[in-house]
Amino acid sequence: MSQTLQERRDMDPQYMWDLSSLYASDEDWEKALPTLEPMVEEAAAFQGKLKDAGSIRAFYDKSEKLELLLSDLFEYAMLRRSEDTRAAAGQKMYALIYGKYVRAMARLSFAKAEILSLEEEKLRAIVEDPALADYRQAMEDLLEEKSHTLSADQEELLAQYGEVFGAPANISENLMDADMVFEDAVDAAGKSHQVSGSSYIRLQSSADRLLRKNAFDSLYKGYRQHINTLASTYATAVRTAVTTARVRHYASSRRMAMEANHIPDQVYQNLIEAVRRHMPAMYRYVALRKRLLGLEELHYYDLYAPLVGESAQSYTYEQARRMVLDAIAPLGEEYKSVVKRAFADRWIDVYPNAGKRGGAFSAGTYHSKPYILTNFSGTLDSVSTIAHEMGHSMHSWYARSHQPAHYADYTLFVAEVASTVNENLLIENLLGKTSDLRERLVLLNQYLENFKGTVYRQTMFAEFEKIVHEKAEEGQALDPETLNRTYLDLIRDYFGDGLVIDDAVKYEWARIPHFYRPFYVYVYATGYSSAVALSEGIRRDGVPAVRRYLDFLSMGSSRHPLDELRHAGVDLDTPAPLDQALEKFETVLDQAEEIARELGL
Template structure:
């Protein structure tokens, strides 16, 4: 979609480029029919209360709960996807609200199970874990037993689950404010023409070679956030307080410890990441200085950090070209992988273009019984192509897990969720670099590669440090008001990007636009995932079949093992700083290449 094209209503757009949700539910009426049957199925589950005393009863409950969870997941996913199509639509908001309420009700109703199982004497419970009847659920029970010290009594768990919808309200407030209510002033380019500014096209405008447009869009965008900064701060403070309160009730040392315990990740992995990135800050300062030099600027501002280093290269791609680029990129992963990507394109797993009211950004979402759907907002840039490759990595990870694991072990953890997506991105950029040797085009591609590192390792680690400090402030009883949050974010931007970057006043409001902050301690996984992906993609291109085999085995493991163990199977050990250090050494080599290429221009 060209920069100047005004967003259209969804109904005005070609359905060929919209996802096909009919394999999930024929229509909304079919969804309603399945929702109507949910209550009686929930009653069957709650009838297990008070009976979970032996292996047979526990096995029966876990089988029934798994089956119920599949249906609930289908209902929730469909409603979420439909809502993303147009967040302004009242019908979609109502449907999503209904299934969210049902989800919370269901979680509250079955919250008796884990406490009831864990209330058994430890010797009895360990015997049940080893019972042959439990073979298909053994890892689930072993993982449950590990969390026994932090599981509350049945009434307490039910009470906490009942508050689930209320505790999720801050995220809903922030989402609705950003996606539906926040309106930005038009931006102006150097020719005096006006451009619409939206959450979907903001980064694209920041990537424009027109500095007047970048500066105007930057001012417009953060003016919108500044006008609502008190609401955003209240919403985020509410989300942080909800997390810290639950951690305290569950007897964790901190909200961070609680978030990481679910995946059995030791806190030192988080701290080691931040320490490693700090060790490699000089490389980022060097990159910022290179940007300033190439762009020929006396001052480098925040609205310059996405500007193309080679403005005369104006590369735009059609969606059809993007499809072929992704297929070429993943060819090293084998014909079976390529075949599945072709199927995703052919069967309309992807919602391609932005439309009015559509959720911004991109994601992959699906269930054990559905296709893994992809939402994107394709604008024809190389970044848009990379986004398709990224989300396709998520979707193929989901597909392979679903088709190699039973439903109780199909869902992989968030810790490994960004690995497959980033492997695809890296394969794309490496494949393009092999083809494009002309200096200007090569520098353009190296810029994209450097931006991937900047955005996924440096920035996400900066976000992780922001989260660590914000939650620690709340746990110390300090106020998370706009002044405190703005000051914290501004300091971190200065530390991560160095003295060459001019910090405009608007920079301090950027934290308010980061939706992942409402999923506590998630963003660090982008950085660890990217570091892992660098190791895996390098191995795939260097070793070929042995590395591809290990990688596909990893993609097929779902949630059948702890994530650190799954990554070790693939050949990466994140309990050491080595993968992060190696990734940032790769960043430095790309930077070297960019400097050599610049000398050839």
């Protein structure tokens, strides 16, 4: 029989998030909905009046209140939909607020163009006006967008297409999470296991190689059957980004994405070059994994397999909670007390259920507590995921506690730093508690896996995006064959000859949702590299490093991201932090290889 997931209604409420800090019920959400349109009209009434500092300040205050309400409504609907992507209620709420969000943004799209249509001398005087002191950086950033801003009519037209531009991501997400059905995977004992987006990594982490292979074959058979649709949705998303960049006079879609965070192109290029310099270390890790698993051939479905002594290790959620709290102790009592509250106050939706969105994420709004979705399965990786998402949520908590709403959301570029600091502190804490060679090998492997997944793999994704967008900018077709071949070539480059490259791997690009948010994945790798430097500093230097780090978490978007990282002690204008992180990978790999030799493996 197949192991089926429980329905949402049958789950234990204590392990489900409490969304009441947003809305107590769907009915309360529906009651709040009618208050949205009047607020849109109040803000829209400023059209044609944004000619001085006073009117611009009044508009910003009105639009901020509107955006806070929109955020609450949108986030609640998104979280409800994530609970069960099959449920009509969540889908309806999400579709309704998504449409209202797009229309609201279209109504207010005049503002940027109207402000930037002012003569530059007058605009610079407005930026300096004390009335706009609270919005000074936002105004300076707006001024930098002048050459990329269209006329008010053109901006409104583009904004009205927002829902259409977002359709490829929504279509692919609905297809993958709600509509695609995969064949059950049979294990070595003849038992069937349900394969889904949320269960796949758990199955790939099984000690049963036949189950891993069958789950792999099942998943990618499903993707092969839908590859034309998925190629079409992704190609449309890429062309949308490329066309938008061209219309807005950016040199490329990558430049458009990076300029939003004030990141120079060289940071992206430095990342790819640094990882390629350290490819031999990844090939060594592939060889070590093959040796430890005792395999004649290492296949792609073996990359998440537990190592010797790892398969029996499983953790309860309560154990995971204690492990996370112990790990983050170096960050101080305030940080730890808030994390305790997160566990006690049901910030977290813990276990998988039928229809639940796969993976994990952190969410929430300025008014709400942060929320975390996980699909906890009891593995060390699941524990690490809780630590990771808690890092995101604590970053949000600190920023929202110290910044006004318009600076409370941290930027995309630093989004993965706090999450990875927590992951690294977890592994280092566990390593510090054991001298058992097999346990240490398991933990060192988790460290190596984090590097593999977050630096090497995400850089491979970043290079895939770079190539694909460049092809689109050159007018080349992004058909399934092109996308599959591009991805397969990169798999060969990044993992080397020691890995048997199963043909079905070429479809993996189609299941990466982050590709629909162009040039996002590289920040995982730069963020991880920054986090290595920060976590090493916290462990080495103690209180001074912690103080700088908590300052960094508290900044939100009140400074540009590279400046925030410099304050914390990391300078990404140079490749040095990237090389240092990859050297840490090599050090951990050295230790793992030495233990393997001592154990005779």
